[in-house]
Amino acid sequence: MAITYKPLWRQLVNKGMTKTEFRIQAEISTSTLAKMGKDEYVALKIIDDICNTLDCQVSEVIEHIKEPTE
DSSP states (O other), X not given: XXXXXXXXXXXXXXXXXXXXXXXXXXXXXXXXXXXXXTTOOOOHHHHHHHHHHHTOOXXXXXXXXXXXXX
């Protein structure tokens, strides 16, 4: 995976918010949250909704990890 949501999980810890509370406030589905937990891609609209909910920038939600070239 080239994307990780580790910055998001750190945000939630810093805000004292559980994943369930976050999911409800951001109005995202449990399946979307599960995808994020596995560092799978989600729609950019979801990232936008998360940024609006947490009042943060994209870089505070996702991080790009360069994959090694073969």
